[in-house]
Amino acid sequence: MASSSAGAGANGGGANGGDNYSSFPAVKTEELVAVLNEMGLLIGAEDIVKPQGHVAHRVFVAFLECLSGTNQELMERTRQSTLAQTEYKEMYEDGLQFLMLFREVREMMAAATITDFHLQDMTRPNPKRFKRQMSALVNFYRFRSDRIAEFEELITNSEDLETRRNELEDDIDQNRSELDRIKRQREIDEPKVQALKATNAQVTEKLMQARRLQDRLINEIDVHKSDREQLVAKQQGLFEEKLRLTEKLTYLKARVVSSPKKMKSTVTELVEKVNQDTLSLSESEKKARDYEERLEVLNNLDADLEACLVAMEQVNAELLRTSGEERDFEDTAALCETRNHESEQLEHQLQQTTRKVTLAIEKIERSKKLLDGKMEIHAQKMEALSEELEKIKAVKQERLALADIRLNEGDQIEDKINELRLMYDDYCSRMHRQKESIEKAVTVYISTLTNTLDLDRFEDATSLQV
Incomplete structure (x- = not known):
C-alpha cells in the first residue's frame, strides 16, 4: 500500500513538477556521467537513460554523502540507537534503514529544489524524473556558493549571538x-x-x-x-x-x-x-x-x-x-x-545554531576529507599519468629517432626507387625499341612468307595465331 501510494504521488508529482525545471538548468547525459564518474561511480549513459533501482540507490547514497555529509556509519549509529528502544527490533531493521535513507535523500532533494521526491523514485525510478533529479543534484553539487554564503552568514550570526549571550x-x-x-x-x-x-x-x-x-x-x-x-x-x-x-x-x-x-x-x-x-x-x-x-x-x-x-x-x-x-x-x-x-x-x-554549525562543520570536514581523498587519488592519477607521459615522451623520442632513421631510409629507398624507375624506364624504352624492331622483323618475315607461300594458308595460319 505504501509503495502504491508513493507511486501515485510520484506520478502526480511528475505531472505537476514541471515548474521545477525553471529553478535549475537541465544537464546533458554526458555531463551527468562525467560528474558521476568524477564522484567515483562507474555509471554509464545507459544507466541514466534506463535507470534501475540499485543504480538510483547508489547514486543517491553517493550524493547524500558528498552534499550533506551523511554516511552509512552515521546512519547506522542512528539506526542502532533508535532500535535499542524498540521491541522486536529484528522486524524493523531493514525497513528502518531504508526509511531513514529515504528521509535523508528527500531532505537533500528539497534542498536541491526538488519538492516532489517520493519513495518510488528510489525503488522504481522514472527515466525523465531521474534525469531531472540528477540535473538538480549536479547543479547543487557544482554551484553551492549560495549555501556557502548562507553557512558563513550562519557562522557570523552564531558569533553575534554568542557575543550577545555573553x-x-x-x-x-x-x-x-x-x-x-x-x-x-x-x-x-x-x-x-x-x-x-x-x-x-x-x-x-x-x-x-x-x-x-x-x-x-x-x-x-x-x-x-x-x-x-x-x-x-x-x-x-x-x-x-x-x-x-x-x-x-x-x-x-x-x-x-x-x-x-x-x-x-x-x-x-x-x-x-x-x-x-x-x-x-x-x-x-x-x-x-x-x-x-x-x-x-x-x-x-x-x-x-x-x-x-x-x-x-x-x-x-x-x-x-x-x-x-x-x-x-x-x-x-x-x-x-x-x-x-x-x-x-x-x-x-x-x-x-551550534548544532547547525557543528553539523555544517562536520559536513565541511567530511567534504574536505572526501575532497582530500579525491585530490590524493587525482594526484596519484596525475603522478601515474606523469610517469606514463614521461614514458610516452621517451617512446616518442625513440620513435622520432626511429622515424628519422626511417625517413632517411625512405629517402634512400626513394632514391633507389627513382634510380630503379629510371632504369625501368630505360629498360622499357629498350624493350619498346626491341619490340618495334621485332615487329618490323616479323612484318618483313610475314611479307616474305606471304610472297613465298599460298595466301589462304597464310590467312588460316594468321587466324589460328590470332
Missing part, C-alpha cells in the same frame, strides 16, 4: 549580584524594619492614648477655664467687697456713734465674712494653681505629641523607603526573570 550573561550576573546584595540588605534591615514597625505600633497606640487624653484634658480645661473665669469674677467681686468693707470698717472706726456691743457684733460679722471670703479666695487660688499645673502637663503632652508626630513622620518615611526598596526589589526580580527567560531563549537558539 553580554546578557554578564548583565544577569550583575543583576543577580545586585539582587543578592538587596536580599542581604533586606535580611539585615528586616529586624530593624520589624522593630520600627513594632515601635510604630507602640507609638501609634501611645499617640492614640495621648490624643484621647488630650481631648479629655482639653474638655476639662475648657470646663476649668469657665470655672476660673467665674472664680476670677467672684474673686474680683469679693476683693471689691473686701475693699468696700474695709472702707466701711474704717468709716465705722472713725465714727463710733453706735454702741460698742453693736459695733463689736458688726465687726465680728464683718471679720467672719472676710475670713470666709479669704478662705474662698485661697481655695480659688489653689484651684487656679492646680489648673496651671494641669495646663503645664498639657503643654508637655503637646510637646511629646509633636515629638511623636515627628517620630511618626520618620517612621512613615522609613516605611515609604522600605516599600520603595520592595518595589525596586520586585522590579529587579521581574527584570531578572525576564533576562533569565531571554537568556534561556538565546541559549536555546545558540544551541540550535
Whole structure:
C-alpha cells in the first residue's frame, strides 16, 4: 500500500513538477556521467537513460554523502540507537534503514529544489524524473556558493549571538549580584524594619492614648477655664467687697456713734465674712494653681505629641523607603526573570545554531576529507599519468629517432626507387625499341612468307595465331 501510494504521488508529482525545471538548468547525459564518474561511480549513459533501482540507490547514497555529509556509519549509529528502544527490533531493521535513507535523500532533494521526491523514485525510478533529479543534484553539487554564503552568514550570526549571550550573561550576573546584595540588605534591615514597625505600633497606640487624653484634658480645661473665669469674677467681686468693707470698717472706726456691743457684733460679722471670703479666695487660688499645673502637663503632652508626630513622620518615611526598596526589589526580580527567560531563549537558539554549525562543520570536514581523498587519488592519477607521459615522451623520442632513421631510409629507398624507375624506364624504352624492331622483323618475315607461300594458308595460319 505504501509503495502504491508513493507511486501515485510520484506520478502526480511528475505531472505537476514541471515548474521545477525553471529553478535549475537541465544537464546533458554526458555531463551527468562525467560528474558521476568524477564522484567515483562507474555509471554509464545507459544507466541514466534506463535507470534501475540499485543504480538510483547508489547514486543517491553517493550524493547524500558528498552534499550533506551523511554516511552509512552515521546512519547506522542512528539506526542502532533508535532500535535499542524498540521491541522486536529484528522486524524493523531493514525497513528502518531504508526509511531513514529515504528521509535523508528527500531532505537533500528539497534542498536541491526538488519538492516532489517520493519513495518510488528510489525503488522504481522514472527515466525523465531521474534525469531531472540528477540535473538538480549536479547543479547543487557544482554551484553551492549560495549555501556557502548562507553557512558563513550562519557562522557570523552564531558569533553575534554568542557575543550577545555573553553580554546578557554578564548583565544577569550583575543583576543577580545586585539582587543578592538587596536580599542581604533586606535580611539585615528586616529586624530593624520589624522593630520600627513594632515601635510604630507602640507609638501609634501611645499617640492614640495621648490624643484621647488630650481631648479629655482639653474638655476639662475648657470646663476649668469657665470655672476660673467665674472664680476670677467672684474673686474680683469679693476683693471689691473686701475693699468696700474695709472702707466701711474704717468709716465705722472713725465714727463710733453706735454702741460698742453693736459695733463689736458688726465687726465680728464683718471679720467672719472676710475670713470666709479669704478662705474662698485661697481655695480659688489653689484651684487656679492646680489648673496651671494641669495646663503645664498639657503643654508637655503637646510637646511629646509633636515629638511623636515627628517620630511618626520618620517612621512613615522609613516605611515609604522600605516599600520603595520592595518595589525596586520586585522590579529587579521581574527584570531578572525576564533576562533569565531571554537568556534561556538565546541559549536555546545558540544551541540550535551550534548544532547547525557543528553539523555544517562536520559536513565541511567530511567534504574536505572526501575532497582530500579525491585530490590524493587525482594526484596519484596525475603522478601515474606523469610517469606514463614521461614514458610516452621517451617512446616518442625513440620513435622520432626511429622515424628519422626511417625517413632517411625512405629517402634512400626513394632514391633507389627513382634510380630503379629510371632504369625501368630505360629498360622499357629498350624493350619498346626491341619490340618495334621485332615487329618490323616479323612484318618483313610475314611479307616474305606471304610472297613465298599460298595466301589462304597464310590467312588460316594468321587466324589460328590470332
